[in-house]
Amino acid sequence: MLIRLATILIFIAGHCTAQQFDLQLRTSYFIPQDGTFRSTFQNGWEDFQIEASYDQCWECVPWVNVSYYEQTGKSSCEKKYTRITSGSLTAGAKKYFCPWDCWKPYLGVGVGVDYKVFHDKASYVNKHLTKWCPTLILKSGLERDIGCNWFINCYLDYSYTQIFGKSCKGGIRQRSCDAGGLFAGVGIGMRI
Numbered sequence: 001m002l003i004r005l006a007t008i009l010i011f012i013a014g015h016c017t018a019q020q021f022d023l024q025l026r027t028s029y030f031i032p033q034d035g036t037f038r039s040t041f042q043n044g045w046e047d048f049q050i051e052a053s054y055d056q057c058w059e060c061v062p063w064v065n066v067s068y069y070e071q072t073g074k075s076s077c078e079k080k081y082t083r084i085t086s087g088s089l090t091a092g093a094k095k096y097f098c099p100w101d102c103w104k105p106y107l108g109v110g111v112g113v114d115y116k117v118f119h120d121k122a123s124y125v126n127k128h129l130t131k132w133c134p135t136l137i138l139k140s141g142l143e144r145d146i147g148c149n150w151f152i153n154c155y156l157d158y159s160y161t162q163i164f165g166k167s168c169k170g171g172i173r174q175r176s177c178d179a180g181g182l183f184a185g186v187g188i189g190m191r192i
Helices: 002-014 035-041
Strands: 020-032 045-055 061-074 081-096 103-120 128-147 150-163 181-191
Touching: 020 035, 020 150, 035 061, 035 081, 045 181, 061 103, 081 128, 081 150, 103 150
Parallel strands: none
Antiparallel strands: 020 045, 020 181, 045 061, 061 081, 081 103, 103 128, 128 150, 150 181
16 A cells, blocks of 8 residues: 555656655654553554655645554453554645755644544454544654755654544443554655
């Protein structure tokens, strides 16, 4: 799936007439905000992302990001197998500050949608649950040029992803929670 998305983004980049089109592969350590997520799925796990931005010398640079993670854990009561799979699409703008020769710090904000799939073996929850969730993301980072149109990116992003609860069959109620959290990671990118 990530290879297909990268191919599409490279195709778009080839047809773009921008002064600068950035494409980067990113990986991060994700620390969930919600305590139940942390206790069920460990304190954190790896997340993979592809991000593209389009710099036309505007004040704010538009970006789009696709991310994916999958994590297994054990339910809180019966310690049964459970798995979460998440894919998100976000877009927004970021602003670079004081661009020195090689260093480019930035801040950004974006919105998007997150698709979460839960697979559980515990008897007291739905076995298979899918959710579309709204997402808000705050971005910060520092890019460093490493020559020949390549750069590295160290970043710290925070996402707020609201999962809304509802009543289910049998009187079981799903609770609302924030499935977002902190992403601390690195990326390598290419300026086209």
